[in-house]
Amino acid sequence: MKTYLHIDWTSCDGRGLCTELLPGVLDRDDWGYPVARGKVGRERTDVPLRDADRDAAQEAVFLCPKLALSLMQRTVPEPGQRTPGR
């Protein structure tokens, strides 16, 4: 099991509070929305977290004014196994 920070893009308003709380994990894009550092593809919506970042992430989840953040536990998908087309 691995912890992921899930960003609900339909709720986020890009004021950037989370990027201040998680500077090592999130950066801000041109418009103020969070971008996961060093991640590509869907890992920028479900951002894998290192253990060290978990507490700060939990705080961001509580403080996000739009309730756009959540933590989830997910088993790491086996290599070569994609998620169904959603």
Next chain:
Amino acid sequence: MSQPRDSYPAAPQDNYQDRQQAGYQDPHRDAYAPPPLQGPRDSIRQEPRLLAAGPDAGWARHTDIFGRWEPQAAGPGLLEVLAESGLTGRGGAAFETWRKATATAGSGRKSLFAVRPVVIANGAEGEPLSFKDRTLLAHAPHLVIDGLMALAAALGQAGTSGTNMYIYAPAASLPRVREALAERPRGKQVRVVQAPETFISGESSAVVNMIANGTALPTDQRRRLSESGLNGRPTLVVNVETLAQVALIARFGARWFREAGTPTDPGTRLVSVSGPAPARDVVLEVPGGVQLCLVLKEAGMDPGSLSAVLVGGYHGRWVRPAEHALSPVGPPGRTARPGAGVIHALDLQTCGIQATARIVSYLAGQSARQCGPCMFGLPAMASILNRIAGGETDHRLATELDRLGRLVSGRGACRHPEGTTGLVSSALEVFAADFRAHLAGYCTGPGGVAA
């Protein structure tokens, strides 16, 4: 942008009737065995399967051609047969159908009370260049309904009340679907919901949202639809062509299905082919792994007189026509992923950058404006493309386009940003020379100067 017409390919001679006369009464798996396909894939001659019943097939003609059959009875064992067949989704993602169905079946059983799953036939194409699903619903609605009922039964709800099967399709397809449902036993168990004509109306979470709330906008997916979809129930959204393929596989078996196509891309698929006049928009049924050139020729085009082909639709990629096989798997330089089966050819006179700029402007307009990176990023990309297409000569524009693409991809409730950036990156690759020319102040097209 070409106006897709509801066209029907000239049906090659079929011999199902002969087969029926030759003692074809009680269809069981493999009874349908068509003549073996000859030799290597040097032709796309494909006996029609999905459209075998001919134009506007009603219930009588459907049962005549495919045989009488109980979709509900196909339930047990269907998922295993689908796994053997290797069928992949025909709606775009090309995910293995059995895996998707098994995930939904699994989460229905996991919960304390067995929750009845929902199966939705998705006929929303959205894409202006796609018309194969519409064609299928017009001519073979019963095959789609067979597949829907068989899959619903396989997910463990045979004989239960009919609130868990839906057909979701645009207004134009609905009269035909309703007529077909009225013609057949248990047709009342299937509910019909109208899909709006927007690009993202067919995205799975938008489909569920539309049925639940009347809004065809994608929703944030913290949990997968297979775990919690319509009214919190495990939900399977399946493209209508995929369902029609399920119906055929359930009837005639995995081995029969694999007699067309290649081992890695078995079976057939429908493609919506469009291109420069005088080529007509046609729907073709082609075997998996077919050469793109052959499909273009079959549709009446000369691959030599085309500059590029858009494969997979607005969320697909541009490729040069030569030497590409149409298949969801294979080496990138030699295969083009069919996506939802869109093939759109560009003639030598049309500027690829302008064509891409038009498409990306359309896609930016179709963003549901829910997610920041998509809402701001796609219009920014469209504007840069339009500036390049319009003759602006600043070399930083191409770099900026690339940067924006990398910035928005992966950041949205649905895959609209990735789909759009994939198209743009293929344009930067395939039309690299044109981009250089544009940015240096001239257009390589016959116009001479950038428009």
